[in-house]
Amino acid sequence: MKYVLVTGGVVSGLGKGVTASSIGLLLKACGLRVTSIKIDPYLNTDAGTMSPFEHGEVFVLDDGGEVDLDLGNYERFLDIKLTRDNNITTGKIYQSVLDSERKGDYLGKTVQVVPHITDAIQKWIERVALIPVDGKEGPADVCVIELGGTIGDIESMPFIEALGQFSYHVGPGNFCLIHVSLVPVLNVVGEQKTKPTQHSVRGLRGLGLTPNILACRSTKALEDNVKAKLSQFCHVAAENILTLYDVPNIWHIPLLLRDQKAHEAILKELNLIGEPDLQEWTARTRVYDILHEPVRIAMVGKYTGLSDSYLSVLKALLHASVACWRKLVVEWVAAGDLEDVTAKEAPDVYKNAWDLLKGSDGVLVPGGFGDRGVQGKILAAKYARENKVPFLGVCLGMQIAVIEFARSVLGLHDANSTEFDPETSHPCVIFMPEGSKTHMGGTMRLGSRRTYFKVPNCKSAKLYNNDSFVDERHRHRYEVNPNMVQQFENAGLSFVGRDETGQRMEIIELPSHPYFVGAQFHPEFKSRPGKPSALFLGLIAAASGQLDAVLQNYGHASKLLPNGIGNGKPTVKTYQNGNAIKSSNGSLNGVYSNGNGAHH
Numbered sequence: 101m102k103y104v105l106v107t108g109g110v111v112s113g114l115g116k117g118v119t120a121s122s123i124g125l126l127l128k129a130c131g132l133r134v135t136s137i138k139i140d141p142y143l144n145t146d147a148g149t150m151s152p153f154e155h156g157e158v159f160v161l162d163d164g165g166e167v168d169l170d171l172g173n174y175e176r177f178l179d180i181k182l183t184r185d186n187n188i189t190t191g192k193i194y195q196s197v198l199d200s201e202r203k204g205d206y207l208g209k210t211v212q213v214v215p216h217i218t219d220a221i222q223k224w225i226e227r228v229a230l231i232p233v234d235g236k237e238g239p240a241d242v243c244v245i246e247l248g249g250t251i252g253d254i255e256s257m258p259f260i261e262a263l264g265q266f267s268y269h270v271g272p273g274n275f276c277l278i279h280v281s282l283v284p285v286l287n288v289v290g291e292q293k294t295k296p297t298q299h300s301v302r303g304l305r306g307l308g309l310t311p312n313i314l315a316c317r318s319t320k321a322l323e324d325n326v327k328a329k330l331s332q333f334c335h336v337a338a339e340n341i342l343t344l345y346d347v348p349n350i351w352h353i354p355l356l357l358r359d360q361k362a363h364e365a366i367l368k369e370l371n372l373i374g375e376p377d378l379q380e381w382t383a384r385t386r387v388y389d390i391l392h393e394p395v396r397i398a399m400v401g402k403y404t405g406l407s408d409s410y411l412s413v414l415k416a417l418l419h420a421s422v423a424c425w426r427k428l429v430v431e432w433v434a435a436g437d438l439e440d441v442t443a444k445e446a447p448d449v450y451k452n453a454w455d456l457l458k459g460s461d462g463v464l465v466p467g468g469f470g471d472r473g474v475q476g477k478i479l480a481a482k483y484a485r486e487n488k489v490p491f492l493g494v495c496l497g498m499q500i501a502v503i504e505f506a507r508s509v510l511g512l513h514d515a516n517s518t519e520f521d522p523e524t525s526h527p528c529v530i531f532m533p534e535g536s537k538t539h540m541g542g543t544m545r546l547g548s549r550r551t552y553f554k555v556p557n558c559k560s561a562k563l564y565n566n567d568s569f570v571d572e573r574h575r576h577r578y579e580v581n582p583n584m585v586q587q588f589e590n591a592g593l594s595f596v597g598r599d600e601t602g603q604r605m606e607i608i609e610l611p612s613h614p615y616f617v618g619a620q621f622h623p624e625f626k627s628r629p630g631k632p633s634a635l636f637l638g639l640i641a642a643a644s645g646q647l648d649a650v651l652q653n654y655g656h657a658s659k660l661l662p663n664g665i666g667n668g669k670p671t672v673k674t675y676q677n678g679n680a681i682k683s684s685n686g687s688l689n690g691v692y693s694n695g696n697g698a699h700h
């Protein structure tokens with residue numbers, strides 16, 4: 101096993117996760133099998149208890165692990181399936197050491213950070229690196245390890261110490277350290293400043309780690325004299341200094357690294373050789389760059405201004421949009437703004453929210469917890485249902501669609517989820533734990549579960565390739581009340597997908613509507629750039645007038661791509677001076693939006 105460690109210096113938010121995923125992709129394109137580990141030095145055992153509005157979304161894995169959103173980037177870029185153990189936190193390490201201590205495993209010794217915590221970290225990495233994550237047998241060739249936080253943080257010290265020992269232990273030729281840093285440009289003189297990077301490399305060395313490669317974030321490519329200076333002061337060969345300058349979207353990063361021959365530098369450190377084949381990736385990135393016809397999707401959520409809270413949903417929308425040759429425009433609509441109270445308190449805000457909703461080609465109500473904005477989400481679902489606007493409800497979004505249907509169509513005015521109104525006389529969404537009913541902790545239905553299609557020719561079955569079942573990821577407590585299903589079906593709401601017992605409703609559809617679909621699971625977690633999630637593809641296809649073509653093609657959009665792109669010879673872009681491609685109209689991360697979802 102070979103290891104690539106990615107650390108970060110100077111400031112946080114440099115895009116270390118995307119860089120590490122891109123490096124993984126580049127190595128994979130060289131024919132290597134790649135796995136990855138994300139280290140989060142915080143004390144929480146996992147991300148499950150952390151607010152998505154503070155920390156970004158909680159990503160869910162097949163095994164039910166609730167992990168940092170960076171694992172989503174790895175899964176998407178490398179098309180792999182990680183396990184909960186691929187996310188290491190301080191909490192997990194200490195918990196394992198303390199458990200061993202209680203069992204008496206340390207035989208009377210004093211238990212200390214060095215060597216006990218640091219040993220536990222190294223053993224964890226070695227064990228997890230061996231788990232196959234690409235569906236093949238046997239361990240991967242390379243494990244990319246990303247150390248969260250910034251060099252110098254108190255919390256990451258035990259990890260740095262452990263990784264220093266680890267690099268020594270695996271030996272040269274098996275370990276490559278890439279340090280991601282910042283080279284700021286001072287506006288007045290336009291000079292690229294190397295001092296912050298010098299300091300952070302010095303810090304790294306002081307802690308026993310020697311960088312092999314520097315990946316410098318800067319607005320433009322580094323000038324030769326700047327590289328020479330960094331090389332001299334940081335003791336890194338000039339050809340091992342890469343610039344991650346601003347690109348229109350993150351799909352460019354692997355190409356940017358390839359064009360700077362990052363693979364050669366990394367493979368040399370690892371005693372490997374290989375040439376990357378990024379044809380398909382390049383072609384898709386080209387398509388993404390030239391999209392101009394918009395598809396407007398209203399995201400009706402608990403708006404808080406941090407778009408990372410819905411990262412996988414945005415990515416899934418993007419994958420589907422690129423497959424349909426549409427430029428994704430996300431209209432952030434704060435659910436609460438659609439409510440009657442807002443009409444009274446802030447009529448302008450209310451009008452604006454409704455204008456955005458009505459100007460959209462499709463409506464998405466994402467997952468969520470708690471009752472804030474529920475009424476607004478119900479109004480959005482009602483609007484989409486009645487006006488035949490394509491709609492996708494994810495998890496809470498599906499429950500919302502069911503509540504709306506119960507109220508408007510079945511006439512059950514107080515129908516609700518017991519999550520929001522435990523006393524409702526028409527509980528159409530109820531708490532259905534898989535385990536204990538009384539024990540609240542760990543009662544979430546988490547991870548991969550199977551959905552069987554009950555109605556073979558429905559839209560969602562077709563989108564899923566007309567397979568008889570599909571495995572998707574879950575994260576919820578409440579479910580549609582099975583006792584009310586017949587009543588709903590009699591009124592035209594079809595429960596087309598269910599679990600193996602037939603008791604848990606997984607997918608709803610309104611056959612009489614162009615595209616009105618809800619899923620109890622989160623399809624966004626398994627969407628990939630080249631394999632958009634079926635239900636998201638359905639939404640975007642419906643919103644851009646292409647649903648029939650996609651359905652005829654059993655959920656594949658590829659035939660929509662004009663010949664020549666996707667299978668023809670891609671135009672390889674070379675990046676020079678950092679200005680080969682310019683971002684045109686304020687896009688960030690390639691997702692265009694009304695600016696309500698304040699991007700960072």
Ligand code: GLN
Nearest residue numbers: 467468495496576577578
């Ligand atoms: N709050 C709902 C539940 O627990 C939905 C959860 C979600 O959307 N992830 O069932």
